[in-house]
Amino acid sequence: MSAECPPDYAFPFGSSCYKIGRDRLDRSEAAAECASNEAHLVDIKSAEEQDFIETLFRDASVKEAWFGLSVHEVGGDLLWSDGSVLEFTAWAEEDRNRGRTEELYCALLSRSEDYLWVDKRGKSCEHDHKFICEFEQTEEHLEHTECPTDYSFQLVNSCYKIGRGQKVDRSAAAAECADDKAHLVDIKSAEEQDFIDTLLRGADIREAWFGLSAHEFGGDLLWSDGTVPDFTAWAINGRNEDVDCVRLKRGKDDKYEWMDKICTDQYEFLCEFEISIEGPAIPLQGKPTSQSSTHDPTRSTSDKAVDGDTNGVYSSGSCTHTLFRAE
Incomplete structure (x- = not known):
């Protein structure tokens, strides 16, 4: 990797x-x-x-x-x-x-x-x-990189695994990731959202658990690592204050939006394993060439990152779209 x-x-x-x-x-x-x-x-x-x-x-x-x-x-x-x-x-x-x-x-x-x-x-x-x-890549490029088996997708300094064929509740999904010393994916940027969108489309998954949830009943929504979301990609009317878990759901435009859901419902899921690499984190490079939107119910309009040049290089980050069919 x-x-x-x-x-x-x-x-x-x-x-x-x-x-x-x-x-x-x-x-x-x-x-x-x-x-x-x-x-x-x-x-x-x-x-x-x-x-x-x-x-x-x-x-x-x-x-x-x-x-x-x-x-x-x-x-x-x-x-x-x-x-x-x-x-x-x-x-x-x-x-x-x-x-x-x-x-x-x-x-x-x-x-x-x-x-x-x-x-x-x-x-x-x-x-x-x-x-x-x-x-x-040469061995010099790879010497600080270690991704677990089955973590076939990489963006910058994280590796990802889709729990294909496994539909489980939110707690079981988190436990499955934790068994690998990983966590449900924390989507902290538009670049990472684009990357996850493409993984899920490639695997033909319509709904999946990810890392956003209330860590205690009725609490604020936090990432798996306990941080507060800065970036969001809510569907319109996707947030219900009485629901503690959130899933990614494929919309009509094939983009995946955030929608809250009862935690006992069963879906596939994405795990994120963070690589330990010496030195500074690898910066994101480039820009998306497909349209992506983030919907935040607190705003009257949606934020959009658009580049219609599909003949150019699609770059959701310094290292994006990887294998889309995990074995």
């Missing part, structure tokens, strides 16, 4: 960071652009990484993109950017049997094929498309 990402490499997964290219380039130019950052076109070597890349592209509304698969020389075998051979594959149905042909020169991820792999030959590799670069 990575602890920090280079500028513009706003998406970590495992020990790598990723960047969606802002421009449309041909296959050769895209590879050169990645190489200029000591990176390479992404090598997708597992189903988990494939899921991660798919969700990045869906959020950024990318239609087609170059990735690391190609024939390095005419008549050669299909290889990844690092020269390794394929073990995992995710061909679109009509392209699945073409992976061993000498004609295939490069491959695209295509939204029309649910971001499965589509082959491109000859001059097709000179067409302009979006692309995604992968920067592989």
Whole structure:
């Protein structure tokens, strides 16, 4: 699990960071652009990484993109950017049997094929498309990072786990996190809210417990660590003063808003494990490229962070969108 990402490499997964290219380039130019950052076109070597890349592209509304698969020389075998051979594959149905042909020169991820792999030959590799670069972290980057097993998602200095398939009451959810020396996620910024939204959408979860609750009956709402919320993302009419627990609920616009709920109701949940890293915390970088809103019942209008440029890099923080389908 990575602890920090280079500028513009706003998406970590495992020990790598990723960047969606802002421009449309041909296959050769895209590879050169990645190489200029000591990176390479992404090598997708597992189903988990494939899921991660798919969700990045869906959020950024990318239609087609170059990735690391190609024939390095005419008549050669299909290889990844690092020269390794394929073990995992995710061909679109009509392209699945073409992976061993000498004609295939490069491959695209295509939204029309649910971001499965589509082959491109000859001059097709000179067409302009979006692309995604992968920067592989060194041991020096990783030496202070420790995330528990199953905590597959990372934002800045925290790792996250979705309690998939487990619908439990609020107390049981908190206990499950505590067993990992973690806590229900405390969402303290718009960047973290965007990050959590994307995790839950990717996992197709409609409602989930998180860290906000009254620590004593009828008390003020506090985070798991006992702090008072500064950032909020309440749904309109989402707060009832007589209810002590709060859940995230998917709205009509696919954004997750805060709504209070009886604590004995059962939902899935998100745990947050805070990494101990020497030195200062990693600063947030970049800005969201999708619209997010925070609704606070004490205000007459909602605060919004908007960037309509979905062709740009989606950056909810210095390290955002990670694997969206935990195993």
